[in-house]
Amino acid sequence: MPSDPRGHHLLLRLAALSALAAAVFASTASASELIDRNAANVKLQVGASGQALLSYEARGKRWNVLAWGAENAIAPTTARPQVAFKLDYSGGYGTYKRDVWKTFRNSCRPYSGSELQWLVTACTAADGSHWAVQAWQRMLPNYGLVPTAKQAVWELRLSHWSGELPQLTVKQNWAYRSFEHLFGSFTYQGRPVHGFRTTSTGQPLDTFGRNLYVDTYDSAYGKGWKRENSFLVHKDTGKFCYGFYTHGARPVGAGARYRATIIGPGVTPDVYWESDSLGAYDRDFDLRMHEEQKSFYAGDGLCKAV
Template sequence: MRRGLRLLVPLGVIIACTFAAPALASEALTDTNVTFKSLAVNTKGEAVVTYTRSDGKVRHVLAWGAVNANTPVDPAVRQVRFKWDYAGGWGKYRNASYWKRVKNTCAPYDGPELPYLVAACKAADGTYWALQSWQRGLPLLGFDPWKPSQTAYELHLSHWSGDLPKLEVYAHWTYGGSWQGLFGRLTYAGSPVHGFGSTGEGNPLDRYGRNVYVDTFNSVYGAGWRRESGILVHKPTGTFCHSFVPQKPFPGYPSQEMRPPAPGERYRVTVMGPGVTPVVDWEGRGLTSADRASAASITEVFDAVMAGDARCAGER
């Protein structure tokens, strides 16, 4: 993920966004572009995910040992995470056919709506399990993918009870009405979601950190959804911001020519929930000239949501 910006903006304006390139997913299976076959959950809190890999090999992956998420209070306390056995039970039980003995006791899913849903169910203890598939690694700034990894569909497993992570997103005019932008906040169980450290490029250095991914629909990048940005949520507020401004492509991209502002008809923001909670998203319309009349009221919302975030103060 990119933390520094290379932007063309008016003199005196400093953009406070954080841009990011794909980071390591915390609870995604290692195989990508798979064909899902089944999800089974037993009364011991074990799940078996069965799928066919792109090379035709069928895998039975055993996962266990995690539910929900820890809030970021003490970096010495590890974030919850699954234990994985890609050999169907050999790693845990020294029984490669253990997966066959996992009796599925999961009932039909009756939980909240989830984006990118592949499969979900309600376990006997009342907790939920879900699988979601999405393209997290798309290149930023609306570029067409030029590497196979950038088009990969990741398969994310989650296990939770209670409320989902809360993703708040608002569209507003930034820098005196010159640009369109988004700001928001990611919380879980009433607490901000954030990590304790990151690289200079904006990659989390622990499993508490999260990046939000911003997509723009029908923009100068082209028709349909295009990936605009990846943003590291800020410590300690769980907040983030982004302005659609001219941007310099990152090193290694196919072109180094300045990219134009890309406000769209609609916006979408997606983020992996903390711990082993699900992927959540937000979608809303782009701004029009009619929205300028409500600029004062959205500024009040900005002040309330973004309180304590000095990096986004310039986008008020």
């Protein structure tokens, strides 16, 4: 029996509508929003209505993405998702049935906010809030391995906030009087940043969890910056601890310097820390930090002073 052509046309129409919906609201992740990868010639504009227009080149074409509807972040909760942008990758046509990007009027002023790492461009809107675009290599493989093309991408991330930035605190000491060690916390507005559900390998399964991405400089992995590891900040406390140990056949990744990057909660910017390594073992300093860790880890059963 021949198929009903009306059904075929209906399926085509539904497919077209699905494609349009995907183009308009392509992202539901809650963080400094991942917009695209390996972008070039990036331009950020913000209109008087509070909508942002992010224009850039990627995958062989020019993109004009409207973003709106989110600022800052909410505290971790199981009652609702984290705040997230509404995104229109059609430049406004999918939302307003017209090419908004062609007549978009920018009212954003030069950026007057705090210093940001990985910054591509930023501006301060008429209402005093800040918008920023950052780009960095989040997907690099752990333990200094050579990345594939997919792992080496530079993610283009958009943020919108007012007031204070999230706080990434990182301290250094030694574990077992031998291995260089990092510990610290991630907070926003004085509260821990953390999620509630993860995979067995520590990948967040909700919109609140965050991984910390640690790089090492001039290490046994080679010259320059290499990814050491990425790991989850802990549920309820937002704390973490990490030792530079051997991992299988890979050497110890201790280096001359360390840096760490973490995706901001909600649509706040991604936050960065960098410091020289401690160098030669200092027993007196290590004993002081050992005592500090005992109180710092209170309430966190996943870390202990060693």
